[in-house]
Amino acid sequence: MSRLRVIPTWRHGQERLYVCLTDGRNIAWYDREAARVNLLSDDHREGVLEALGPFLTGPVTVGPPPVPTPAELARLSLHPDDDLAPNRPGEALHIALDRDPGPAHRLRPDPRRRALAAEQVVGEALERLDGAGWHALHSIPLPGGDRVHHLMIGPGGLFALHTVYARKQRVLIADPMVTLGRREARPLLRRVRADADRASYALTAEVHPVLAVAGPADVRITAPLREVRVFQDTELGGLARLGGVLKPADVEALHAMARDRHTWERV
Structure with missing residues (x-):
């Protein structure tokens, strides 16, 4: 699990926490305002949640990114x-x-x-x-x-x-x-x-x-x-x-x- 990194970014005035592999690829991100962890691959679910553990505030929804409107x-x-x-x-x-x-x-x-x-x-x-x-x-x-x-x-x-x-x-x-x-x-x-x-x-x-x-x-x-x-x-x-x-x-x-x-x- 240590191979996952959490990188905070700001998009349109809102904070997102991206979870990346050591090669820089994003595999998930945490949208604090929506209380949602978006997974690009369910294979990394446990590792992503462990990496984000210190940052999660309250219950969150975990799943693939929502379909764009x-x-x-x-x-x-x-x-x-x-x-x-x-x-x-x-x-x-x-x-x-x-x-x-x-x-x-x-x-x-x-x-x-x-x-x-x-x-x-x-x-x-x-x-x-x-x-x-x-x-x-x-x-x-x-x-x-x-x-x-x-x-x-x-x-x-x-x-x-x-x-x-x-x-x-x-x-x-x-x-x-x-x-x-x-x-x-x-x-x-x-x-x-x-x-x-x-x-x-x-x-x-x-x-x-x-x-x-x-x-x-x-x-x-x-x-x-x-x-x-x-x-x-x-x-x-x-x-x-x-x-x-x-x-x-x-x-x-x-x-x-x-x-x-x-x-x-x-x-």
Whole structure:
């Protein structure tokens, strides 16, 4: 039994303990969160359990690895260039600024950098919901040069978020107009609804429109809004309290579809 080694690794933020032979081949792994020991060969069952003994916490299921779900198979077959899951918040803005950073000295701040800061703040808040069964995708490209800033998929449904930079500004919302500080009002909520409608078409599922306001001094809504939700970046944790809409398998299936770049080419 001494020929078996236990090697801890981290995958997608979760710890796994792999059991290997001296030549490096994996013969089993312990998924602590699932309380399961996955055996690649039943011939090594006793040795694997003895090697993992000091690490097991409570009763575990022992057996061959579970058959991959359709969502897992779709993810595994997705080409890395077509996978949107690695996108950073504001990915398109990162690329644009790398290609053209603009002049070193300018009279006014580059609006692209403000927009990027807003998407980073909102994106970080959304990614903190991962442990509650939610998936966040960022900077999803749409035909025509548009994009969905953020897409959230979880127990409470699907949400397309459009982010605006409003640091220390008062925000006035009178559907469909949005006024940031002393700037001229814009019919921004039309864009927010349009993004959600395009996402609904691509995913063949209802997607709720959300306006995410980053760092405002105050947000005032003058009348009830049609369909659109408004969140400040500090309130986005409230999404975790929504549930009862999608089952875990549905969440994974929709996430697998949404992360595929080709899904969005027909909208």
